[in-house]
Amino acid sequence: DQQVKQNSPSLSVQEGRISILNCDYTNSMFDYFLWYKKYPAEGPTFLISISSIKDKNEDGRFTVFLNKSAKHLSLHIVPSQPGDSAVYFCAASGIDSGAGSYQLTFGKGTKLSVIP
Amino acid sequence: DAGITQSPRHKVTETGTPVTLRCHQTENHRYMYWYRQDPGHGLRLIHYSYGVKDTDKGEVSDGYSVSRSKTEDFLLTLESATSSQTSVYFCAISRDSPGTDTQYFGPGTRLTVL
Numbered sequence: 001d002q003q004v005k006q007n008s009p010s011l012s013v014q015e016g017r018i019s020i021l022n023c024d025y026t027n028s029m030f031d032y033f034l035w036y037k038k039y040p041a042e043g044p045t046f047l048i049s050i051s052s053i054k055d056k057n058e059d060g061r062f063t064v065f066l067n068k069s070a071k072h073l074s075l076h077i078v079p080s081q082p083g084d085s086a087v088y089f090c091a092a093s094g095i096d097s098g099a100g101s102y103q104l105t106f107g108k109g110t111k112l113s114v115i116p
Numbered sequence: 117d118a119g120i121t122q123s124p125r126h127k128v129t130e131t132g133t134p135v136t137l138r139c140h141q142t143e144n145h146r147y148m149y150w151y152r153q154d155p156g157h158g159l160r161l162i163h164y165s166y167g168v169k170d171t172d173k174g175e176v177s178d179g180y181s182v183s184r185s186k187t188e189d190f191l192l193t194l195e196s197a198t199s200s201q202t203s204v205y206f207c208a209i210s211r212d213s214p215g216t217d218t219q220y221f222g223p224g225t226r227l228t229v230l
Contacts (some may be wrong), residue, residue, distance in 0.1 A: 004158075040209055043120075043206050043221035044159070089158060094215045103174065104149075104214045106158040 003027045004092050006107035017116050019077040023090030023107055026071065030094035030105075038087045038109070042055045048075070056106075080114045087111045094115060119143050122207050122223035128228045135194040137225050139207030141187075146191040147210040149174075149219060150182060152203040159206065164214070165190055197229040 002081045005024045021035075022066035031052040050057040050064045050073070057064050063076045077084055090107040119142035129135050139148060151162040151174075161174030163182040171182050181193045181199060194201055204226050208219040 034218060036221075041224075043223045046220060049218060075146050085228075103161055104219060106160070108156060108158040 002108075003030075004090055004105050006110050008089075008110050009108070010111040010113070012113045012115060015082055015114055016079045019075075019080045019112055020085065020116070021075040021077075021088050021090075021110050021112065023073050023075075024071060025076075025092050027092070027094060027105075028071070030092040031072050032063070032093040033066060034091045034093075034104075035062075036089045036091060036106075038082075038089060046091060051062055064089045077112075079105040080112075082114045082116050085112055085114045120207060120209055122222040124203075124225060125223065126163065128230065129197050130230050131198060132136050132196050133230075135197050135227065137192045137205055137227070139190045139192070139205075139222060141190075141209050143209060143211075143220075144187060145209040145211045146187075147213065147217075147219075148184065148226045149208040150180070150190065150192045151206045151208060151221075152176065153206060153224075154203050155160075161207075162192065197217075197227075199229050201227065203227060210229045 003026050004100045034049040037045040042084045048059050048062045048064050052067050055066050066073045089109045093104045121140045123138045150162040151159040153159050160176045165171045165184040165199050197226045201222040204224050206224050208216045210219045
């Protein structure tokens, strides 16, 4: 049962335009959400997070939006740059119904390609 | 960047042999984690530690054990490696629990079991 879903395996965007990466979750106990970026042969790098008490968080070119009623979050990158080309993982934290403790659950990732 | 190192970075081994991966941190963070990344699965939690000698299982713990005898070191052991354990393994750390704090990742270990 996949609790965090990134339904688009890949996304291509022109340099300078907006990139929008989407993530849906099913567990209503999730209350902390993060985005990570991953380059090949490197570990994931933290980008931005948002807690469930907010609906938006900005950091430079990166903005995360949270819609709790729809159980949906999105990452906006404006403007997109070629160096943004990477795999982006959405992650959510909350009480894991199976383990009974806080866990971080990841989506499968979306590969973003920014075309110069 | 968080001070996290993993060793070895690459390893090739044979089915049935024991393997130990090491994660070392210089941040004095309380929480440490082991994940594996496989195509089509994202990152999945294997085991985590919430203090010295305090560990718990994650989503995919079968076939793995861990130990943490010092704050800075978290070891992942495959007692008898199988081909299904071929993967990229990432260590992560956080100051506070996953519900309230960001996890920072190491560079990864690519393990191939023949």
